[in-house]
Amino acid sequence: MSGCDDPRHPGLVKTTTTPPRIAPSPIALVSRTQDPHAARAAARGEFVRVSSGVYASRVAWEALKPWERYLARVHAASMRYPDAVFCLDAAAAFRSLPIFGEPEEVHVIAPAHATARASAGVRVHLTAEPRSIEEIDGILVTDVADTVVDLARGRHNAVGLAVANAALRANPQLTSASLRAVNEGRASSRWRRHARWPLERAIPTPESPLESVSLAAVEWLGIPPPELQRRFCGPDHTDRVDFWWHATRTAIDVGATAGCVRSGSPRPLTGRGATSSTPPGSRPRSWPRECIPAIHRTPASCMACVRR
Structure with a gap:
């Protein structure tokens, strides 16, 4: 593995590994450029607007589960912002890591010249912390360790544990110790202590997010570990x-x-x-x-x- 600064995102290190493929969109998406009549089809109720300027069949959209809708929205955002670095839940969705329900926003890291903002369901983050990014199928995402730590810091502990366990199971080279090292090594202490709980308990054994959440509940209920x-x-x-x-x-x-x-x-x-x-x-x-x-x-x- 090697790394270099991505000229589109100074300060972020782009790795040259060959990671798993991006999770595909669960439905076909079409932009106004691809279909000039998409907006009119949406007005007739045949299409739904997934993101600004991106549409999908209403029938197909309404058949999706909440987490599948979120993945479709993340893909729609990537069509609008092809140079964006996707992070947090968006990076997790692209990496087929657990998504709980349908998060409200698609999260991206802003390039150096941008400003933090939220618009049309896309939340742009500024960060002074270095991040490693990977290009998978032409899409830039935070690497798996940074994605897990970001969610462990920013989400409920049960969610953080489920994501960490799934990441360890899918990436044999990843360890609980390496995740803890990323968390402890960041300059910002914001939510560092919060993230310690799931990262210290992360293991690859659970086979589903439900098992991971159940393990958290077992501990919180005072039941001996199974x-x-x-x-x-x-x-x-x-x-x-x-x-x-x-x-x-x-x-x-x-x-x-x-x-x-x-x-x-x-x-x-x-x-x-x-x-x-x-x-x-x-x-x-x-x-x-x-x-x-x-x-x-x-x-x-x-x-x-x-x-x-």
């Missing part, structure tokens, strides 16, 4: 659970059973190496004999089980 991604191997199939508390024989498949927490009876793997299925409430052969089937459907029931 063993993650525990496997139970039997003669005819393998069972795996997201969270496992050995002391109380309690397992959780996060999101797998609408929040159900099972004591001694996890859901067998589905699409992750399973070779057979087990009816809910029954004990697979691979589970210890002392496991007793029980399903806890409320937080209070779960907490009473794992704390006993």
Whole structure:
């Protein structure tokens, strides 16, 4: 890896690595330049304006999930500002890192001659801190470490943890220690302490943002930390659970059973190496004999089980 100053953005270091590809726009976008009649189609209700001068099919837009709409808006902003450096949630969206809901603004770092402002859903930031940037598919984004630290400093701790965990999982060369070093090495102390909480707990093991947020909730509720991604191997199939508390024989498949927490009876793997299925409430052969089937459907029931 090597780096050099980007002439479009003095003070920002552009790396010459070959990072992953940009997450593609979930819908087709068209500018007024590409289709002079797009504004008229929007007036008729056939198109929606995604960003100033950028449009998309109303039917396709309304079918998108909130985080997909945000990714489409980020792509629309890149069409308007091809030389912009995207940061914070916008950089996370381009890098396929977790996005919670639909953030209100697309975030970019201003070039040296610009001023901080917000216009048409785009927030322009000024920063005296050095940033490393990468060019991916012709789009400039803050590098993954700076993106994670920016969000750890500027977002809720649960969001910061989910983003950090996902970044570690997607980038084996990245470590929790390197993220903490970026945070501690910045000259500005603003929100540094806030970012320490997620960065000190960041691990690549959780497989989804929901698992990461659940881990944060487990700690905040005073529940002992679980063993993650525990496997139970039997003669005819393998069972795996997201969270496992050995002391109380309690397992959780996060999101797998609408929040159900099972004591001694996890859901067998589905699409992750399973070779057979087990009816809910029954004990697979691979589970210890002392496991007793029980399903806890409320937080209070779960907490009473794992704390006993």
